[in-house]
Amino acid sequence: MVAKWRDSVAVKTRFFEAHGNDVLRAAQLLAEGFRHGGRLYTMGNGGSSCDAAHVAVEFQHPVTAGRPALPAHNLAQDMAMLTAVGNDVGFDEVFARQMPGLVKAGDMVLGVSTSGNSRNVLRGLEAAHDLQASTLALAGGDGGAMARSASVDLTLLVDSDSIHRIQETHVAIYHVLWDLVHSLLADDRPARASAPKGRTP
Template identity: 50%
Template sequence: MHPVTTGRKALGATNLTADIATLTAVANDVGKDHIFLRQLICLARKNDVLIGFSTSGNSENLTKAFIQAKEIGLSTIGFSGQTGGEMSKCNAIDICLTVKTDSIHRVQEAHLTSYHILWDLVHSLL
């Protein structure tokens, strides 16, 4: 059940790709591999959850964010595609769900579906 329709409090969430000014500033001043890591340092709190998506599983900026998340005390869930790439080997990711296909479209469709199922489960079980 959706929290809005049942009158329950929804979980807060922050999209680390939404603030273009922050993304470009960090990419220009520090480097593109730090665009998520720097935001986590500012925004994340122990017991938060980081969920990250990579079609190839080889996004270094995401892998660095997962490592930082573990240092802060976050739980981590990764969604990858193809062979899982570096994400499937990253010890900082608690659960890595890999869509084993080379089709970028299928990977992204599976990620989207899985994310919505996860959202429903979390809100149903709270």
Template identity: 50%
Template sequence: MSVTSTMQSAVDEAFARRDRAGRVLAGDSGRIARMCQDMAARFHRGGKLIVFGNGGGGADAAHIAVEFMHPVIVGKRALPALALSNDAATFAGVSNREGIAETFAHQMHRWADPADMALGISRDGRCANVLRGLEMAKMLGLLTGALVGGDGGPIARSPATDHVLTVASDDPAVVKEVHVTAYHVLWELVHVFFEQSGSLHAGTGGEASG
């Protein structure tokens, strides 16, 4: 096999891995729609979105917060959101005194109101501090959601997580890339439901019917 054909094969496989994972998530359209409708209902009632994750997940949390707070599409309404991962000093201080597992739960307890939403991001669903953040959020009455990968880990199986979107891949690069697509879709569809406020009271068995 020539160098050219070997490289072409590698490129094809790289795109195929991403395509497979993306198609699996797209096939979960009903779950995505319910999550977006429930989030829109919370925003409509004055809630804010609190996002958090470690490393690349923390960067994604910051990205999500700014997408909602400062939409790149002219005419879209800014919706309140904050990323707990942005405050390095607080993260380090809590970690030093209470342990890294409490970094997000500690902040959640101080920042959150019952009308809010919590969205945790974890590449493999096994980040203890993300799970603790979601557990604290659930205890406080927030709507909770998670973006995870692989088999979803403990986060996907936790009763503290109302909505879970799982990227069916163990490749961290693929999970990261599909997460970006997923939260762009979340942003877009939350606005669709928010702008059609009648749909928030149509009754879906979730937040929107409350």
């Protein structure tokens, strides 16, 4: 048990020591989008879908007093849309088909995939890029197709072959991103009302 805990800490430490500047770049990209009226869209599969949903709710419903809600939407939450596209077109297109009706130039789209090879997430990022949205990816291992795609502006890559360690580090990354984005936006507007009571972390 101690060995696993140490490994978990070590993977996260290595990531932030090696990629701290990339995390800051990602935060700057998101902050710039929000600053100009952009909306964040997130997507993933399985556990990564849960992480994508977590990212969206953190921005939409902030837990920290004085930090305002920022527009974010999880693309996996509409089951009617997912099943319609999956049945009629194919599961690879469940995110890409949502882009034209939702995403505009200046928006931000975040794809989460431990392997970087989730075809539907990559197709979503490609469709978002074609619409002139900023595109980010959280991945692991060698980053797969997402790390090599010209449609992804920035990939934050966790150097591990353990799905658990990758997912744990993704959680740390997006919480740090959330904090950095709000810090970058803090000078742009006055503090607003505190987060609603009863917020569940």
